[in-house]
Amino acid sequence: MTNETIDKNGPVVVVGAGQAGFSVCANLRDFGHIGPITLVGNEPQPPYQRPPLSKGYLLGEITEERLFLRPLAFYEQRAIHLRLGVQVEEIDRQRRNVLLSDRSVLPYSHLVLATGSRPRVLNREQGGDLEGVYYVRSIADAKKMAPEFKAGRHVLVVGGGYIGLEAAAVSSKLGLRVTLIESAPRILQRVASVQTASFFQQLHRSHDVEICEGVELAMLTGRDGRVTQAHMKDGRAFDVDFVVVGIGIHPNVELAQAAGLEIDNGIKVDAQCRASDPTILAAGDCASFPWKGRRIRLESVGNGIDQGEAVARTIMLAAEGYTAKPWFWSDQFDIKLQIVGLAAGHDSAVMRKISENALSIWHYRGDELLAVDAINQPTVFMISKRLIEAGKSPGPNIVTDLGIDLKSLLHS
Structure with missing residues (x-):
């Protein structure tokens, strides 16, 4: 069976009401899909932004409603049927339907898996089941931990990636004493350059955040079921009031795996975002795809938006390849x-x-410009984004020359 033999206006079921799932549904209607579209989400809220959960939402600057990608009326107007607070239990590829946790069955011509990811967690032996240990992934998570953020309390942040650093920054701004531990030799080890990591290390220390690099958590202990102390593998121990954990994520591939789809660091898809079954597509954190001769998986809002659009194009037979x-x-x-x-x-x-506090770091492999980290430099970010997307690689001597207007490089 090829995509061309499947009714492009047949029923579409999208599993996962995050950024990617929303993008699929909205773009399908924009591209002229006239059949039924059902968006299934296991949370009670309609699709919402997750990045502010560890920033503005915890600070009380953003209400829950402002997190929503669109008001509920949007889905009614677009005839996008929301099935919230339920999850898909099983995919029947032969009958082309999915079984939901409320025992209802949804038929599909195309099934889209935008199942996202979930946090890596501390195990029970490490004290991960104690009260006062939190993860930042959902509105429910943020609501549960919000009352903990009171001035003068001591929070331990486990993990020096973006989630951990953002939680540390929020805690510091709210007047808490903050200790952040990172088991790798430096913060942002996996996701940013040494220069960028050094900048943020100094930034946090200037706000009295204690950063401990190369330090690994042994276990958390508590009293009456609640965390009270943290023990490091180097023998150190200290009292804590609560703990925020940000040690990475797992792509949610179990549903796809149970259905017999190929898995390769995520649900394996081709350039058109099709899984190993041509009636099933995948997008967002859960999908791995070909990119520049290798296979990658991206955990970002931008990828969810763009890959969701690519999925919609594939369904509507207008695929250009993602x-x-x-x-x-x-x-x-x-x-x-x-x-x-x-x-x-x-x-x-x-x-x-x-x-x-206004700089950019330009990364090269040989003469090729690979990436740019822009710190308080939105114009530089936009220019470098256009340069990289156009395949242009201005040399290091050019980008470090403050006498050169970077905008001129777009036309060279």
Whole structure:
């Protein structure tokens, strides 16, 4: 069976009401799909933004309703049927339907898996089941932990990635004492350059965040079922009031795996976002796809939006092939970090510095520009994004010359 033999206006079931799932549904209607579209989500809320959960939402700057990608009326107007608070239990590929947790069955011509990801958790032996240990992934998570953030309390943040650093920044702004531990030799080990990591290390320390690199948690202990103390593998121990854990995620592939679909660091899809069954597609955190001769999986809002659109195009027989344009961002204190490209494999990096808190780091492999980290430099981010997407690689001597207007590079 090929995609061309499947009714493009047949019923579409989208599993996962996150950024990617929303993008699929909205784009299907924009591209003229006239058949039934059902969006299944295991949370009670309609699709919402997750990044603010560890920032503005915890600070009380953003209400729950402002997190929603669209008001409920949008789905009614677009005839997108929301099935919220339920999950898909099983995919029947032969009959082309899915069984929901409420025992209802939904038929499909195309099934889209936008099942996202879930946090890696501390196990029970590490004290992961104690009260006062939190993860930031959902509105429910953020609501549960919000009352803990009171000035003068001591929070331990486990993990020096973006989630951990953002939680540390929020905690510091709210007047808490903050200790952050990272088992790797430095923070942002997997996702950012040494220069970028050094900048954020200094930023956090300037706000009295205690950062401990190369330090691994042994276990958490507690009293009456609630965490009270943290023990490190190097023998150190200290009292804590609560713990926020940000040690990475797992792609949610179990449903696809049980249905016999190919898995390769995520649900394996081709350039048109099709899984090993041509009636099933995947997008977002859960999907791995071909990119520049290798297979990658991206955990970002931008990828969810763009890959969701690509899925809709494939269903509507207008697929051009998905070419990822990786970009990311993080807000910490009064600093905005924007990243374009993937720096993995770079062999050199240079800095273009305007001031202490306005700079950019340009990553190269040989003469090829791979990625740019822009710190409080939104214009540089937009210019470098266009350069990388156009395949242009201005040399290090050019991008570090403050006398050169970077905009001129777009036309060279």
